[in-house]
Amino acid sequence: MAQFVREVMTPAATTVRPDASLVEAAQLMRAQDIGDVLVARGGRLMGVLTDRDIALRAVADGVDPLSVSCQSVCTPDPVTVGPGMEIAAALDLMRSHAIRRLPVLDSGGRLTGMVSIGDLAQERDPDSVLAEISRAAPDTWIQEGASHWS
Template sequence: MAQQVKDVMTPAVATVRPDASVVEAAQLMRAQDIGDVFVARDGELLGVLTDRDITLRAVADGVDPLTVSCQAVCTPDPVKVGPDTDVTQAVTLMRRHAVRRLPVVDGGRPLGVVSIGDLAQERDPDSALADISRAAPDNWPTPGSTI
């Protein structure tokens, strides 16, 4: 069983500029089949933008996703961990702050992300959450097709 976040994290992260539009971020999420991007400037993490942030802080408020910036709707200064953080401490932070993902940073620079699914796969590989986290992504229909 892994003891540190670096052993279970997803090492690749997608980043967007603070002034990038929400549409740009959503398109990147779709292209990479991910649910979040890091908002960063000069390699320094400023915030995390999730698909839920886009829905609740942009679309639900009726703002134009073509003109609103990622920085305007992201979660600024997110709870984060270092690569050598104990996995148990990461779980505690997720519970305490009710978050599903924690950026993994070193010196302010994003290295990866650890998600509740990553931790479930490590700590309880037979759980339903671990099964879901391992599952292949849904194949969404292409634009113009019907469901």
């Protein structure tokens, strides 16, 4: 069983430039079937942008997602972990801060990956509902452009 974040993290986390539009970020999330991107410049983390951030901090306020930058909507200075942190400590951070994702930074502060609650659930309790959902293939109706409401 894995003991450290480096053993379960996604090493190639998806990033966007701080000046990228929310549309660019949303298209990247859709293409990669992910719910968040890291806002970074030169390997340095500036924030985390989730699909929920886009919906609640931009779309709900009626702003134009083509003209709003990722940096202006993302969560700046997110809670982070190092690759050598124990999984139990990462889970404690998620619990205490009520967050689902943690960017992973090396000792020099450079971005090295991302670890999610789903990653940790699959490792700690592979039979849990959360682990099963995390392993499941994405809904094909979303990828095909269909809608449940059509």
